[in-house]
Amino acid sequence: MDNKTIEATLLEIARTLELKGENPFKVRAYENAARAVASLEEDVATLIREERLKHIPGIGASIREKLLELCGTGQLAYLEELRAGIPAGVFDLMKVQGMGPKKTKAVWELLGVTSLEELEKACRDDRVAHLKGFGKKTQDKILSGLALLARTRDRVLRAEALPQARRLADALAAVEGVERVEVAGSLRRGRETVRDVDILVACPKAEPVMEAFVAHEDVADVIARGPTKTSVHVHSGLQVDVRVVPPESFACALAYFTGSKEFNVHLRQLALDQGFTLNEYSLRPLDGTPAPALATEAELFGKLGLAYVEPELRENTGEVDAARAGTLPTLVEPGDIAGVLHVHTTWSDGVGSVADMVEEAARLGYGYVGISDHSQAARYANGLSPERLRAQREEVEAARAAHPGLVVLHGVECDILSDGALDLPDDCLAELDFVIASVHTELGMDRDRMTARLVRAVSHPLVRVLGHPLGRRLLERESSQFDWEPVLEAAGHNGVAIEVNGQPQRLDADWIHIRRIRARGVKLCINPDAHAPGTLDDARRHALVEARRGWASRDDVVNSLPADRFVSEFLRRQAAPARPARARR
DNA sequence: GCCGTTTTCGGCCCGACTGTTTTCAGTCG
Numbered sequence: 001m002d003n004k005t006i007e008a009t010l011l012e013i014a015r016t017l018e019l020k021g022e023n024p025f026k027v028r029a030y031e032n033a034a035r036a037v038a039s040l041e042e043d044v045a046t047l048i049r050e051e052r053l054k055h056i057p058g059i060g061a062s063i064r065e066k067l068l069e070l071c072g073t074g075q076l077a078y079l080e081e082l083r084a085g086i087p088a089g090v091f092d093l094m095k096v097q098g099m100g101p102k103k104t105k106a107v108w109e110l111l112g113v114t115s116l117e118e119l120e121k122a123c124r125d126d127r128v129a130h131l132k133g134f135g136k137k138t139q140d141k142i143l144s145g146l147a148l149l150a151r152t153r154d155r156v157l158r159a160e161a162l163p164q165a166r167r168l169a170d171a172l173a174a175v176e177g178v179e180r181v182e183v184a185g186s187l188r189r190g191r192e193t194v195r196d197v198d199i200l201v202a203c204p205k206a207e208p209v210m211e212a213f214v215a216h217e218d219v220a221d222v223i224a225r226g227p228t229k230t231s232v233h234v235h236s237g238l239q240v241d242v243r244v245v246p247p248e249s250f251a252c253a254l255a256y257f258t259g260s261k262e263f264n265v266h267l268r269q270l271a272l273d274q275g276f277t278l279n280e281y282s283l284r285p286l287d288g289t290p291a292p293a294l295a296t297e298a299e300l301f302g303k304l305g306l307a308y309v310e311p312e313l314r315e316n317t318g319e320v321d322a323a324r325a326g327t328l329p330t331l332v333e334p335g336d337i338a339g340v341l342h343v344h345t346t347w348s349d350g351v352g353s354v355a356d357m358v359e360e361a362a363r364l365g366y367g368y369v370g371i372s373d374h375s376q377a378a379r380y381a382n383g384l385s386p387e388r389l390r391a392q393r394e395e396v397e398a399a400r401a402a403h404p405g406l407v408v409l410h411g412v413e414c415d416i417l418s419d420g421a422l423d424l425p426d427d428c429l430a431e432l433d434f435v436i437a438s439v440h441t442e443l444g445m446d447r448d449r450m451t452a453r454l455v456r457a458v459s460h461p462l463v464r465v466l467g468h469p470l471g472r473r474l475l476e477r478e479s480s481q482f483d484w485e486p487v488l489e490a491a492g493h494n495g496v497a498i499e500v501n502g503q504p505q506r507l508d509a510d511w512i513h514i515r516r517i518r519a520r521g522v523k524l525c526i527n528p529d530a531h532a533p534g535t536l537d538d539a540r541r542h543a544l545v546e547a548r549r550g551w552a553s554r555d556d557v558v559n560s561l562p563a564d565r566f567v568s569e570f571l572r573r574q575a576a577p578a579r580p581a582r583a584r585r
Numbered sequence: 586g587c588c589g590t591t592t593t594c595g596g597c598c599c600g601a602c603t604g605t606t607t608t609c610a611g612t613c614g
Contacts, residue, residue, distance in 0.1 A: 025597055029586035060587050098603090100612050135605055185614090198614085224613095226602050231613095241614085243601090256599090261614060268598040279599055 001071050002481065003037050006044050009070060009079060010034035010063070015091055016082045018101040032058040035262065039317040041516035045071050089115035097145035097223075098138070106131055120146050144221075151237055155193040157474060159504030159542060162187060164238060165197040168216060172242065175212045178203045179247045184257035190312045190545035192474055192507045196239035200257045206244035213242050249281040251294040255301075256280035262316035263309075270304050270320065312548040329553040332526075334540045336560040339368030341465060342413060342436055342499065342527035343536065347392050348373035349381035350531045354392070358399040358408055360533040367563040368407035369536075371396055372436050375423040377415040384412065386428040407563040409433040409571075413467055418442050420456025422463070429462045434571050436499065436527075438467030443480045450482040458491040464571060465525045466491060468501040468508040476505070484513065488520040497525040497558045497570070500550075502543030503535075514550025523558040523570075524550075 014030035017023075036058035037044060047053040048071055053064055070076045092115065093104045107113040110131055111122050119142065122128050129139040165183045173181040178201055182188070185198030201209050210230050214222050223231040223239065231241045245253040256264060257280065271278035275286050282291040283303055294300045298308040306323035310331055313319040322328045343357050344350035350357070354371055361369035373392070374383035384392065389412060396410040411434035415423035422429065422437060429435050437457045445453065458466050469487070470479035491498060498517050501508045506529065509517060517524060526547055528538040547557065554560045558570050 023586080026586050028597080032587080058587075062586055098612070102611060133605070133610075137604060141603090196614090224602055229601055231602090257614090259614080261598095264614090265598055272598080277599085281600095 001045065001074060003040055003044055006067065006070060007034045007038045009076065010037065012091075013079055013082065015094065015101075016079070016086065019086065019090065019094075019105055020082070021101070021105070029058075029060075030063070032262070033063045035316075039315065039512055041512065041519060087114040089118075092116050093119055096142060096149055098141045099145065103134070103138075106133065116146060116149070148233070148237060155195050155475065156236075156238060157193055157504045158187060158191060158545075160236075161194045161197055161238060164218070164234060164236065165199065165240070168197075168213070168218060168234075168240060168242075169199050171216055172199065172201050172209060172213060175201075175203070175209050177205055178209060180250055182254055184254060185241075185259060188258045188311045189260065189314055190549050192510070192546070196241060198257050199240065199242045200250075200253055201242060201244045202247040202250040202253075203244055204246060209242070209244045243280075245280065248293065251296050251300050252278065252282055253280045255297050258311050258314060260315050263314040263320070266316050266320050267304065270306075274304060276303075310548065312545060313551065315549075329551050331548045332544060332552050332554050332557050332560065334544060336554045336557065337366075337526055337540050337544065338562050339366045339370075339407070339559055339566060340527055340530075340536070340539045341370030341372060341409070341411065341434060341525060341559065342467065342501070342529045343369060343371050344373050344413075344529075344531045345371060345392075347388065347395075348378070348383055352530075352533045354395040354399050355402065356533050357530065357536060358403055358406065360536045362403050362406045364537055366406065368409060368566060370409040370411050370434055372411040372413045372434070374440075375412055375414040377417065377423040378440055383415070383423075386424060389424070389428060390431070407567070409567075411435060411464075413438050414463075415440055416453060416457040418445070418453065420453040422457065422460055426462065432462075433567075434464045435460075435462050436465040436467045437463045439469075439471055439480065443471040443477070445480070447481040447483065450480055451486055454482055454487045455490045458487060458496045459494055461494065463494070463496055465497050465499050465527075467499045467527075468503075468506050468529070469498060470508045470510060470513070472506065472508055472510075474505045474507065479508075479510075484516060488517060488522050492520060492522045495570070495572070497523040499529075500524050500526045500543040500547045500552075502526070502528045502530075502538035502541065504538070504542055507542060507546045509546075509550075511546055511549035514547055514552060518550065518552060518556050524552055524556050525558050527559075 010030050011034045014027050017027050036056055044067055048068060053059060066076055066078055090108050093099050107119060111127055113119050113122050123139050123143050128134055129136045165187055169181045169183050172178060180202040182200045184200045186194045187197060203209050206228055213230055218234045219232045220235045221233050229243050231239060233239055243257060268278045271283060276283050277286060283300060284291040301308050307326055307328055309319050309323045345352060345354045345357055358369055374381040376383045376385045393410055396408055400408045411432050413436045416437050416439045417423055457463060472479040498509055524547055526539050526543045528536050530536040
């Protein structure tokens with residue numbers, strides 16, 4: 001049983017307990033356990049087998065027993081029992097904004113509502129408004145919550161949300177008296193997808209800021225408006241929350257609104273242990289002495305005995321302890337990325353020519369760029385045959401001549417066929433500077449076959465990078481299933497790097513597996529998977545953030561090497577690409 | 586249900602806003 005299923009099971013228990021009005025701390029315990037499982041770098045089954053489950057924080061004796069049963073039998077009697085009598089559709093009701101466990105329970109038990117359709121009908125029939133604790137406004141709010149749920153996906157890609165957030169943040173920064181504006185929340189933490197946008201504003205007076213915010217042309221409707229906090233939907237359906245705090249509170253507020261929630265809980269507990277109470281305004285001593293002035297988050301963390309924790313790490317998965325012990329990694333920075341591979345052109349499914357893409361790489365200041373179009377099996381993408389690949393080389397040579405300061409590498413993104421063989425013959429691959437091997441077909445293949453397929457591919461001596469290993473598309477398609485250990489073992493043995501793909505809907509490998517890859521000593525290659533000049537910098541814009549979330553430092557990233565070492569130490573090829581300016585014929 | 590150099594029992598982060606209320610419960614983050 002995979003971790004994802006276990007996580008879902010624990011969350012279902014939490015939702016069920018909530019609905020039954022159980023002790024909220026018990027609910028939280030199951031939520032925490034679910035998070036603990038989700039962020040594991042290894043399978044629960046492995047931890048059970050090696051009796052290491054007891055060392056996982058958040059999983060105590062009781063939940064451990066349940067995981068043993070779940071992994072052993074594939075079932076859980078406790079959950080079956082809890083589930084009895086609750087129609088599955090009731091859980092959908094809790095997805096409606098404003099519907100928590102109490103209101104859900106009320107409409108279900110008192111009105112017999114067990115689906116979103118029935119909830120809408122009950123509202124339209126004016127039955128919800130007459131329930132105790134409900135009213136006309138609540139009923140209307142539920143209706144608009146239902147409409148929103150139908151119209152939008154629950155979450156949006158970070159890359160989609162970020163420009164919308166920046167636009168509003170820029171507008172608020174222009175309001176008179178505003179001292180600072182910061183996009184906080186999960187966007188600042190670099191989550192792949194976000195549910196809403198949090199913008200923090202430092203200003204002595206909140207009212208003008210809120211006025212400007214709700215009057216902004218992007219705002220569709222106002223959800224809630226108070227003196228310090230206002231929530232709206234913008235026209236895309238995305239929710240945006242703005243908080244205004246006095247300038248002297250900015251550091252505490254930024255930490256608070258950046259989250260994660262679990263990180264905040266941990267931080268506040270730590271504060272209590274040390275005789276403080278922490279909220280979004282200040283770190284206040286419990287003995288009544290004045291709160292210290294804190295100008296930055298680093299000062300706040302310092303007061304608590306912690307090194308500065310980068311936003312990308314604030315998921316309460318060990319970073320607080322590491323900050324206390326001084327063992328946090330120095331995360332890879334944009335400036336560390338010396339060059340990129342995985343760039344498509346008009347030869348396959350890109351929209352820029354070889355010259356366009358190389359030109360853009362030069363403009364961005366990269367030291368090397370690797371052209372890698374699809375191979376022939378990718379018919380849909382106009383993949384390249386050996387003949388076309390050889391023909392493409394002339395354009396690559398021309399680009400080299402045009403940019404003597406840039407190392408232009410010629411490679412391919414070669415399909416991994418269903419049996420793990422590569423899509424192009426070895427003699428063809430051997431003529432190239434590098435090979436990225438990627439799966440594009442039969443992504444849903446069963447776990448054992450997929451594992452064998454990937455192991456065979458990364459064991460091929462000419463393969464340098466395993467492209468987008470999970471094959472996921474965020475909000476659309478789940479990851480492929482395979483066992484990472486044998487794949488990483490083979491990759492490590494063959495010196496193959498695992499890609500961190502910068503397409504906003506891929507971000508693949510993901511941060512949790514990146515931590516696992518690093519732990520095995522396998523290198524990462526931070527790539528854009530660019531299909532247009534404008535996406536060439538997605539390596540630094542998106543893939544880098546994912547790598548940082550995976551605690552990656554410069555040394556984990558193979559394309560932090562300067563061009564000469566990248567070629568000689570990683571590509572291990574002494575031939576032409578290291579000296580692009582020299583004539584070959 | 587988890588957790589523990591003050592604790593194996595009794596805590597468990599903290600605040601904003603709304604709507605239905607005559608003082609607060611529910612939801613959200």
